[in-house]
Amino acid sequence: MNESIPLSGVLNGSPVLEGFQDCFSVVYADSLALKREAYQLRHQVYAQELAMESSHKHGMDIDAFDRYSQHILLKHRQSDRFVACIRLVIPEPGRNQNKLPIEQFGVNDEWLSSFKIEDLTRGAYGEISRLAIPTRIDRMIQDYLGSGQPKVDSARLFPQITIALYLSAIGLANILLQEHVFCALPPMLYKKLRAHGVMFQQISHTVEMQGTKAVYHLDLTKPNILAKPLFSFYDQIRADLSSQLQLYPTVEEAEETVVAQQRA
Numbered sequence: 001m002n003e004s005i006p007l008s009g010v011l012n013g014s015p016v017l018e019g020f021q022d023c024f025s026v027v028y029a030d031s032l033a034l035k036r037e038a039y040q041l042r043h044q045v046y047a048q049e050l051a052m053e054s055s056h057k058h059g060m061d062i063d064a065f066d067r068y069s070q071h072i073l074l075k076h077r078q079s080d081r082f083v084a085c086i087r088l089v090i091p092e093p094g095r096n097q098n099k100l101p102i103e104q105f106g107v108n109d110e111w112l113s114s115f116k117i118e119d120l121t122r123g124a125y126g127e128i129s130r131l132a133i134p135t136r137i138d139r140m141i142q143d144y145l146g147s148g149q150p151k152v153d154s155a156r157l158f159p160q161i162t163i164a165l166y167l168s169a170i171g172l173a174n175i176l177l178q179e180h181v182f183c184a185l186p187p188m189l190y191k192k193l194r195a196h197g198v199m200f201q202q203i204s205h206t207v208e209m210q211g212t213k214a215v216y217h218l219d220l221t222k223p224n225i226l227a228k229p230l231f232s233f234y235d236q237i238r239a240d241l242s243s244q245l246q247l248y249p250t251v252e253e254a255e256e257t258v259v260a261q262q263r264a
Helices: 032-049 064-068 101-105 137-145 154-175 187-195 228-244 251-263
Strands: 024-028 069-076 081-089 125-132 180-185 212-219
Touching (some): 024 154, 032 069, 081 137, 137 154, 154 228, 180 187
């Protein structure tokens, strides 16, 4: 099912990520305040723009998976505003009731081979999910820059941010010693990521998961998960995240965070 997709963008002499780090920085959400920034961005995208049910009455999108998730924010340097986010869900060892988001959709019956998540070592795999990029992010940035500045290239901005956030989540998984990462993607987004050098492998049939999606996988213990032109950018993002991480949050700390969120 992993059809040959021609590599473009970073490979054809026009790097889609060129100049990205001059405009944006990747921020690891290591505090409740930063996590709230992510929850608010998710609410804006999933509740307000996509009209999906939001799980929090105070303008924040929070679900049960956030108890054992790590969050990444993207900050626009000039405006000092958070403009997008993504998370990495990692079920803890010894807590078998904690699942990946993809498991709630019954994908265990849709694998393309004998692959089974339950055969993997718990604590050594995670799922990238809840990508949130507001549709008017280009307008937000343009409004800050002012009318006298060059127009924001929307066609380039969205692929830049999408690729950077997925690379950030993969880098975070690597830092946290994860061996496997999964994600549920619409086929078109999968093809775009592959075309730009993020070499996800399809492991399930397409199923209904808040839209038609399939499950994709990266084995982080193997080489060639990224195309060579992404190596330098990926290494920079991973180094940025490494410098921000102190200790991997414990289960108890995560639970305290959820309690604080519910009381807010």
